[in-house]
Amino acid sequence: MEQYLKLARFILDYGQQKDDRTNTGTVSHFGYQMRFNLAQGFPLLTTKKVHFKSVVYELLWFIKGDTNIKYLVDNNVxxxxxxxxxxxxxxxxxxxxxxxxxxxxxxxxxxxxxxxxxLGPVYGKQWRNFNGVDQLTNLLNNLKTNPFSRRHIISAWNPAELQEMALPPCHTLMQFYVSKDNKLSCQLYQRSADIFLGVPFNIASYSLLTFLIAQVSGLKVGDFVYTLGDCHIYTNHFAQIKEQLTRTPRKLPTLKLNPAINSLFDFTYEDISLLNYDPAPLIKGTVAV
Known part of the structure; x- marks a missing residue:
């Protein structure tokens, strides 16, 4: 995960100080892109421990179309x-x-x-019911019937419902791409990226989604391409980021899925396993609300 450390260094070196909605303060840069080859290991940060259980349950929550935190709370997320x-x-x-x-x-x-x-009509609602359109089901059908289409897109940014959301979507749009050798890649555009707390989680979440969709579509995994808009480090995360920059990335873990699952909507937590994850110790930080 040298890509992540390179991003953190870049923002510290070249970012500009900016005020923000939370009144915490940030160092911010606009426009950055990273690429992860998913065949080379599952891109879960190793310079600090990331809670993979939360990644899995949140993604399953999105896939269900749920927007109430009770499902997460019941699973200790x-x-x-x-x-x-x-x-x-x-x-x-x-x-x-x-x-x-x-x-x-x-x-x-x-x-x-x-x-x-x-939380209002946040991610799961938009994925499964964007003004009456089930974008996720349409995506799965289109990947099978027209894999080389350039329209494999899901948007979470719905201007008509933004005011009803507890937090407007940070990760706003994803596009999928099938190569000639049947590899599925995903590009995510994220308008706002909290480098310390959010970004490691988002990398893992959308990489996991790519693995899940690839399996049920009969495809192999390609790349996860991560495009960031306002990428920022909060001022109360400087010490934590600098601690990570003293650490050496370790070997990436491996993702194992239950091969019997052939519908995206049938995956459960028990069907998703992470093997050989050996991160450096957890570094805590406070979320800016």
């Missing part, structure tokens, strides 16, 4: 908790619960979760 909590704090029902107490209520009370756990 915490990555989306802060956004509905902030919305809950602004409601008349808020009773000074901590974030932990809020999450416990989501887990224990389905009615509470239905009322306060939904």
């Amino acid at each position: 915490r990555i989306w908790n802060e956004w509905p909590y902030e919305k809950y704090k602004a409601s008349p029902q808020y009773q000074n619960e901590t974030l932990t107490e809020f999450v416990d209520k989501i887990r224990a009370d389905a009615k509470f979760a239905a009322a306060f756990g939904d």
Whole structure:
């Protein structure tokens, strides 16, 4: 994952200081691209531990078309908790619960979760119901019937529904490409990229999606191409990034999928395994909400 470290160095060296929506402050650069050959190993960062379980469950959540954090909470995945909590704090029902107490209520009370756990029409909604269009199902059908099409696209950016979303999509558009030797590649355009917390996760998530779609489409994996718009390091992540830059990347792990699964919608967590992942220790950081 030298590509990731090169990106981090580039932003530290050439980025500009900018204020941001969260009032945290960033060093930012506009426009950057990385490429990962998925046949050479699964691109999960090794200079710090990344929680692969969260990657898998979040992706399965997107694929289901779900937008309520209860599915994630029930599977002990915490990555989306802060956004509905902030919305809950602004409601008349808020009773000074901590974030932990809020999450416990989501887990224990389905009615509470239905009322306060939904993020609005975020990724899963747009993938499966973009103004009535199931983009993901259409993509799968088109890959089989017209693999060399230049229209294998899914967009999460729906201007008509942005105001209803807890957080407008950061990873906004993906395009798939089938080569003459039957390899499936994916290019992701991401408008806003949190280099320390978000980007390692996003690389893994969309690489995993490419592996899953390749299997059910009868294809091999090609490249994951990652195109970034506003790529930034938050000021409260400088020490963590610099710590990573002192570490040497290790051998990439291997992804193993249950070969019996032939529908994208049938994958479960147990069907997806990561082998030989030996990262450097976890480095913690606070998410900017």
